[in-house]
Amino acid sequence: MPAPPMFHVEHRPRLDSRSRSHGRMHSRLRACRRSVEGGCECRNEMTPCLACRLRGLGYQRMQRGQSLVEFLLFVTILLVLLAGVYDLGSLLNGHLAVTYAARQGALSAASAGTNAAADCDALAAIALGVGQQPGVSVTRIAIYEPGSDGLPLGGLGSSAYADVYNGDPGCANPASMPAAQATNWPPADRVAGYAPPTMLGVEIDYTYSWQSNLISLGAISISDHAVVPITPG
DSSP: OOOOOOOOOOOOOOOOHHHHHHHHHHHHHHHHHHSOBTTBOOOOTTSOHHHHHHHHHHHHHHHHHHHHHHHHHHHHHHHHHHHHHHHHHHHHHHHHHHHHHHHHHHHHHHHHTTOTTHHHHHHHHHHHHHOSOTTEEEEEEEEEOBOTTSSBTTSTTOOTTEEEEESOOOOSOGGGOOOOSEESSOGGGOOOOBTTBOEEEEEEEEEEOOOOTTOOOOOEEEEEEEEEEOOOO
């Protein structure tokens, strides 16, 4: 009789509950090793994956805090730069306006020649030229006899050969001329000449106050002047 077929039976050991729990823990640890949570990796088999994730979340919060600090620093620097650009632009605009006003005042006084209202014409032109410039405050106006360098005889700020007025008084009517602080070069002395031509200068002293609160440097004092020949009458 033929021999009965032989069947191979593989016996697998049954895992108890402790072995199964260890297997699940090792599986979780292997999965945790493969995933990096914010730069934190579970390399220690005794470290629970939850602790690894908590450390990853803490790292992410630290990164967000660092980004916020960097953003605030960037915004602060940007605001300071914008304030500086605004103030420098306002200062340049005021300088151009005062320079134009000095030229117009000098032309008006030179055109009036020896007329008694020559200073009034100059002050009116200066007030119109300066206008309402932000941060600009005129402190002194001098109508002077210039030297060969175009500056007042005695230097800027000298009143030795000048009619000097404080502030920017303007002059709407020659009959109500503002009071002069010095009258050392009255219109009667401004006689036009040809060779060399008689020159007339106007100096405007003013202060500029910074418009932005981010730049607290105080007011600065500036002087502008213009020189033109006196037109023969």
